[in-house]
Amino acid sequence: MLTVRDFGFNEFFFLLTGLWWTIGLSLVAFAGGVPGGLAIALARVANGPLRRYFAKGVIELFQGTPLLMQLFLVYFGLGLLGFELSPWTAAAIAFTLHASAFLGEIWRGCIEAVPKGQTEAATALALSYWTRMRYVILPQAFRISLPATVGFFVQLIKGTSLAAIIGFTELARAGQIISNATWQPLLVYTVVGAIYFALCWPLSRYSKHLESKYALADR
Template sequence: MGPIGENEFFFLMQGLKWTVLLAIVGFIGGGIFGILIALLRTSKKKVARTITAGYIGVFQGTPLLMQLFVVYYGVALLGIEVNAWIAVAIAFTLHASAFLGEIWRGSIEAVPKGQTEAANALGLHYVSRMKDIILPQALKISMPATIGFLVQLIKGTSLAAIVGFIELTRAGQIISNQTYRPLLVFGIVGAIYFIICWPLSHAGSGLEKRMAKAAR
């Protein structure tokens, strides 16, 4: 068995860097498209609602691992050369947009209808109504679920290793193969994930409890 020294820890930190970056890109990109999906899902146009419902159904009804395969190898079949980073970033953005879009759709619909009726009575047009009245309240309602999804997204980045992307889990696997100390290596990897995810989960749970008390 080989030693686990400074070089091995540095390699893990490099993998952690890509894990964090991938989660950030997927979450921000998914958030941008997710809000658009949420607005289309709550629109009065049946075609828009049907198309976005189908989009959400596809990404929620299929494994993330399969989505990574389809994006990575599917783009290559079109004759477009992409590296693993771009492929997984696209896949995670699409995946996150479907889940966040549905979370925010539910939050928009959870805003009391009286708010919309009051905005209409004041003569506010759609953009002002959504931007100034509905979305701020929907965002507050959605925060616990949004944070929960972010935690799942961070843990889900471990699947990116399947297409050759070296993130934290893949870095741990490489070091484990070199040192023959899988229990120690993956114990460290698991501890790193816990340090990142537990505070977020705790914050989401605390926020949900505070919101529940405020609603009483």
């Protein structure tokens, strides 16, 4: 006989466990995407055409394909090649690659947004390429990129819900499990939506605050 549970503290705690995994996956993907994105951004503005075209190809590949397909390719594709990955590992790899491509394009635009006079002045001082980037260009590009970077992190958090398709139990998947156990989908998904909102809304507001702050400072 099928047993239907009521939505109570244990069910809510299970959702919070899913939230923990959502946050963990988002942070791991973002932390891995930062060096990857920086490498792609620097390759996109490098002098060598080979590096530029390679970085552009990586960006177009990940921006031009669904994140769901990228998850499938990492989890099932590597499995067919003999690399047995857990859902957590596969999701972390896929989201890190995804974040690297998108952050690389965001930061490429921010590097190119730094006034050319800054580069010309650094060149006139005989600064090397890496010194110029480290002390002149990247600090200014970092300031420009903050609103968009925070905004992308919000999208990354929401995107982790797709990891459920490969068996990773994050917040959305936890909500599905509880919904099937309680037969109260409206209540369960309302709670799940409220948790997502409580997590993402402050970050979205902070992104808009940074955008307004820097816009006023540049006037």
